[in-house]
Amino acid sequence: MSNEDPTQSMDDAERALDAMLAQALRAPALPIMFRAQLNLALKRATTMERERQRLDDEYQQQLAELESGYLRLRYRTLGTLLGGTFAAGVAVALLMPWFNATFGANARFALAIIGAVVGVGIGTVSWLRRLGYANPLEMF
């Protein structure tokens, strides 16, 4: 705090004004109920903060679950792709002699057409499932 006396360098008029100002501008006392109301406000704030924290935790948990589900889905998709490719390769290797015997020089084209039909079929089924239609394969 400043220790100098601010009234030292004043003339009579200023000193009189200073005294009047000190009288007119009295420091307001803290309202009696201030602490009680503040405690209520703090209690409300605590409840809100807890609720916000709970919601935040819940949201984070859901987000983590979603993320792990997404990762699982990606791994499954990758597994399906690798497995499918491997199975297709094995099937072609096993069926190639029969294709050559049946279609002769056109065996390659027949194989490509069958591959395309199977691919389009898988694509159609997955799109139908995504659009909410029943799996057509399950009908049989």
Place this chain on the structure above:
Amino acid sequence: MQAGWADAALEDRDILDLLHKGARDQAFAQLLDRYEHKLYRLCCALLRDTTLAQDAAQEALVRIWRALPNYDGRASLSTWLYAITRNRCLTAMARRRDESAVLDSAADAEQVSVEDVVPDDRSALLNALIGQLPQRYRHVLTLFYYEDRSISEVAAMLAIPEGTIKTTLHRARAALMEKLRRRGLDTPSTWLETNK
């Protein structure tokens, strides 16, 4: 001023120690005992309305309580507390401006004008005249007397250098004296008589 702030910082060390220990409630209780009056007076000086000041002080203290665990000690505790409180007051002032823009005539009717004041009621007249001063004069003048004429405390509360506070005070008093002179009330004897 330096010594004043250093003293305040030393005084606040116990609050900081409690905060470091994670005792937020105890730290806040100490802080309330030390600062709630000052923060309320700051709100009163800035808002000139005890109801608004009470609300603003309460909102500021709730904010302080929430932010207390994040207080990093870069600024002194008092500086930090005053800054939060000033911001709440500025928000309240902006809200009041918006409301008074809508209810302009009603607000005007509630304002005590100098002409309404009974000439013998010097205190009320002085308050009405202070109300006519520019905002920064009003804030400094009011806080100066609220804080027992401590320039360093007013400087800390308003985040203004002490030199500026002294100049503003001088100009505010001069402006007030001029207003009194215009009403023929600048004779010291008149004032001193009423003070007796």
